[in-house]
Amino acid sequence: MSTKQAPTRQAITLKGSTSLVTEFFKYAANTILFQRGVYPSDDFHMVKKYGQTVLVTQDLALENYLDKILRQVNKWLLTGVVTQLVVAIISKDTRTPLERWVFDIHLVEQPAENAGSRTAPKPETEIQAEIRSILKQIVSTVTFLPIIDEPTVFNILAYTTESADVPADEWVDTDPLAIEASKSQQVKLRSFSTDVHRIEAMVAYRYEG
């Protein structure tokens, strides 16, 4: 009986987890864009999410862009081919990458089938608390990241496996927008995990001390 029931429950968990992760990316990207001043702050409005207020863009073009990306990311997450998402902030004038916000996506290993010792599923309130703390940490990174005083633009990169199913007319292989080694600093942020995914956040930034 248990072996018969297990797959369905897992499938539901995967789907739920994927939508949770996708939603998190949406709010994380919005928060980064607001906090790092990539778009004017008038473009954002406040929304209640995860038990706190989050700023979300009202710029239609940007919304469409994010939606398009997140739809594809959702598909990739379901097939488990995406390993990393990066929000890169680039200087408009010199086109040098200034910051890379990296979100590592790990698939949590399922315990073996003889799992009488199967752990209880993680409650959603706990996951939300973890997400909340990541978003708060993104907000608080403003205190140590270098101040950006030039116009910037951003790009979202997705690291996928070779075998990933990629719509060729929309997505293209691209430069990793690397920050040169001598001027790079990195800070590991918090992480959160569902029963299926574990997301580890990090920010690498250019710092000419």
Added chain:
Amino acid sequence: MNSDRFKTPANAPSRVASSLRSSTAPKRDSLAAELERDPKMSTAKRQQRTQAFSSHMSQAALERRLLAAEMAKGELERKLIEKDAQVDRLEADRRWLAEREEQEKAEKETERALHVEEKAKTDHELRELRRMYMTLRDEHAELRDEHAALERTTSQALSVHKNESSSLRLQVAQLERELSDALALAEQRSAAVEEVRAQMDDLSFVQSGSPRGESDTAKWNVIHNEVQSVVEHSKAVERENARMKAELERLREKRTNVEILREEKIALERKLRGVEELRTQVGKLEGELAAARRERAEWAHRARQLDSPSQTPISVTQSLTQLRLEHAHVLENHGANLALLRQREAELQDERAVVLELRASLDESNQRERAAAETIAQLEQSVALAEHEVGFLQKFNASFTLEAASHDASMVDEAKEQHVKNLEELLEQYKSRTHELETEMNNLKSRAVSTGASPSVRALREELEKEREAARDALTTLEKNKEANEQHLETIDRLEQTLFELRGEIGAGRHIPPNTRILSLRDNPAQQWADLRQEALDRLRAENGALLRRLHELEEGGARTAEQEKEDLVPRESLKVALEEKMELEETVRQKEKRLRRLQEVFTAKSAEFREAIASIMGVKLAFYQNGQVRVTSYYDLNASFVFQPISSKKEGSARMQLIAQGEGGPQELPQLMRNWVEKEQCIPCFLASVTLECYESWKRDREMGIER
């Protein structure tokens, strides 16, 4: 050139002459005179001169063109040389690239070979691991079967023992019942003996009373009584003895039963120990199995990873995985040890329980023994008493026989004497038997003290010691494992640091993990911005290029006419930009116009509304002119119309109207009204109101008349 040199002086004087003409007007040179003198010749000369001039001009033009052509030729040659150089460079580049390509191809080949080799190796390993896994699984199954069989046999044995013990209990109960029955029987018998004795007493009394005298009968009575009491006592002793024998038998039986049970218990414990070992072995094997499985997964993962050759961090990750594996292994061992310890503890607990049980049973048996000793002591006391009595009786008997002998030898009842002697012998026998029994009982007691309880306790103690030692060993191994664990933790810390750094490498985008593609949307904001910039830049560059070209052309072609220059002065690109700008501006103008038109429409609609409202409320129609004049026409008489002009008064905020013209119609009293309201009172609203009233009256009158007609 010669002609040029030749001609120039001829030209020069003329120019000089023309310049000097104004200053030296009255003076005439010889040439002029000649010209005047011979008009024909002068015309011919003029013709000649014009011809020469035109040829010179054409020559100059040709020369200029030649120069231009030469320059163009030079430029083209230069360009050709440049092109050649470029071609050479490109050729060199191409060669270099071809070389590179070949090199790369060779590298790829070697890498592929390496990869194939590695893959074969990993496949082999994988197969071996799988085989190992299979054998382990088989072993595991076998062990499980064995374990099950052992469990079954032990449970069977346990049930058998249980049955046996229950049957023994039943037997004991039966025996007790039998004992009670026997006791009851003894009671009955003693009652019967009592009865018989009473009868005998009676009979002896009768006997003694009839033949003998008074004293004899009294003596005989005494003797009889004594003998009776002795007999009674010996019977009681006999009874007691029988009872004790029975009890002894029972105790012996129980003891043998207990011995059997103990032996069986020991055998079972030994078996159980074997089972425990098997269990631990099974646990260990399971752990090994899990480890093998994990290793296999690892190998599979690595095999997958090895599908494409990666860069440097592979070795690092490999070592990392190895270390992790080791760590997992150690953890596993640690877990197994812990489990073993727990098991041992549980066993210890069980043993303790068994010891407690045994102690309880020992206490019970001790108590029983004490009770038996008490009863024995009682019996001894009673035996001593009986002996004492017997002694007394013997003495008594001896004196009696002495007395009897002194009195009369024939009187002695031989039969009685014989009887008494028999009784004495019997008593002696009983005594010896009692003594034997006592000694036997003592022996039994001592044996019970020395051997009965201690061996099992000693064995248990030894076992306990063994267990303790095992526990100590387990603890030491645990300590060792802990140390190893700490070391592993340190290495893990170090590796995590390097992992963090490597993560930073990946996070900063300097390292791309193998088998990974980096994708972005084709239409992303950065690209849009870049495109936008590029577009603007391209446009400006094109414009600049065109302008430069134009400048160059202008510098070169000085021969062009001013009109042409004017035509082509603006390059096409600039024009395009200007046109685009114009289009944009036109678009905005159009939008603005549209807006204006809409506003106008709204305004006219509103003003019409306003006029209608005025007409219906005040009874006058208003028409506004461009110059600010207002024509007022009565609603009831279209001929009665007045034109007002605003006059700006000196007071701010109020504009007064002035009547400047009037229509043809109107009521008859109009001049009067005008004089009264406008000139005298200077109140135009009142004037208009009275005019309206008059007009209404006349209109009403006309209508009535019209209806009548």
